[in-house]
Amino acid sequence: MENIDSRQALEALVNALEAHYECASHAADQDKLEAAEIELRDAFFTYDDLLFTEFDTELPFEMLEDVDEDVDYVLLDEDGDETTVIFGYVDEDDDDDYEVEELDDEDFDDEYDDDDDYDDEDDDED
Template sequence: MSTDPRHALNHLIEAFEHHLDVACAQDRLDERALEQAESALRDAFFLYDDVLFRRFDVELPFDMYEGDEEYDEEDEENDDELDDEDFDDSEDLDIYDMDID
């Protein structure tokens, strides 16, 4: 495993690009190829996350969870306790309105 953060980042970017290529490649989606691209993307993300943490003690601001993890009932109860007034939408950035040209 490479411990060079730049190499890990480049690998992650390549995995994102490959995933996009597979997703947009044809009218009919190749499910097997998409699953492989998703797996490669997940692995590249975890590699990058691990390299940053081991090298600089830095954590990414988000996590990826496997789909087969059990949903914790306590999490559901905590979600129910949150009210709309607990959040300030004024500073939220709507990524769908961003100009990415």
């Protein structure tokens, strides 16, 4: 790989964004789209690294590691009280003192499928 500066990396990132857009907007086959995604990811990280190396500046984006989108999480505060349900995302770099508890589908259904919470009286009046 040749040595490039952050300006060249920025141009490569813009080109990768345009190539990805073209593939996505014209229903390119899956292989072409995946290749464009890899090129975009590589260009992004190259630009990010060079920007930091040359100017000690970071992009204003948090990079997430692979996330299992099919897993539901509940954040617990210090007292063990549920505070938030998050679908497929846990910020492991968060400085808050939360404990993460993985839920299975049954726990989620029990918590959020309670039909007793709805008032059906308006339906009976018609």
